[in-house]
Amino acid sequence: MMTAEDKKILERFPLLINSDIVYLDSAATTQKPAEVLKAVDDYYKTSNANPLRGLYELSVKATDIYEEARKKTADFINASSDEIVFTRNATESLNLIAYSYALNTLKPGDEVVVSIAEHHSNMLPWQFACKKTGAVLRYAECTKEGLLTPNMLEKLLTDKTKIVAIAQVSNVFGCENDIQSFVSLVHEKGAVFVCDGAQSVPHMKVDVRALGVDFMAFSGHKMYAPMGIGVLYTKKEILENMDPFLYGGEMIEYVTTEGATYAEVPHKFEAGTVNAGGAAGLSKAIDFINDIGFDYIEKRESYLSELMMTELRKIPHVNIIGDDNPSNHHGIVTFTVDDVHPHDIAAILDSDKIAVRAGHHCAQPLLKYLGVMSTARASMAVYNNSDDVMRFAESVKSLRKRLGYN
């Protein structure tokens, strides 16, 4: 039964409160609270001008909003403002590292290590950088629960390892890797550690200094902010020595017909007109998360994962993929149903107004490694409640019968 507390949170999300959709695709993108939508609206209604360019009051106001968002993002992950580059999304952040760091650092024969469980966005940029430079891309295996253990990683590290790129939380399993241990092993080899935080930053307190990572990439739209604003954290001493990613307006200090000098970090990495409206929304999304608190978010997502796994385990022919422990799912439950293609699972659930993702989840090498073609994935966020889970479970229970199986 939905509690008064559940309802209070749900009421902050206009799309959800105005429909009877059970939204279980938050790992793809979250719904947005009214205060985030209002922050974007207010930015365009009261403060819009091209930030960082004009010397007039309105442009200064837009710049202040944009830079306040940077400071808030930095505080949120315990970084400093000049270590935060705004991008479009986690994918762009990871590509920025590949272009501006990897292409200039890697030499033929050097090694880059990723895990087989990575999202394509944390795999393809490294395939590209290795092809361009002659470096070798090595894949660490993972357990059948999707985890990479420090031992599995250590086996792959050599004196040639220069970059290791691993997700903190898997988008397929929801399990959490021990990033701190990985970072110690990687730094012992003199390599840098890139953390894909797309599925961790929205769900748990992430402290980049405590973790010791050199880079951390994440997307605003997976943490209640609008689409089109992403984040790249980079340790300042590394960022200052990186070449620009894109070239043009905003990222320069001085330009002649012969060449240019570049702006200080982080502006050197933000060429062209920036997404100030998106930054205003991200700033409010961080306020929203801070207001609710990670203690509450983690407890709630763990409770909902447990309820969902308990209900799914009662249904014959349903197979849950990943760790048996619900607190290591961070709201993500991936499953298959015997004889039913995951696309049919999603289509039937959709006819009951339940939104889940089906397919390879942008992790084709992982699914091949596990020997499954595709799966269905239900992923939850703070606005979900036990009613959502029970409606989902009822629908899954009826699936096989509706397709003519018993």
Ligand SMILES: Cc1ncc(COP(=O)(O)O)c(C=O)c1O
């Ligand atoms: C683990 C992980 N990394 C990277 C990404 C890419 O995020 P985006 O599409 O916002 O760039 C995703 C998106 O699902 C993800 O789950």
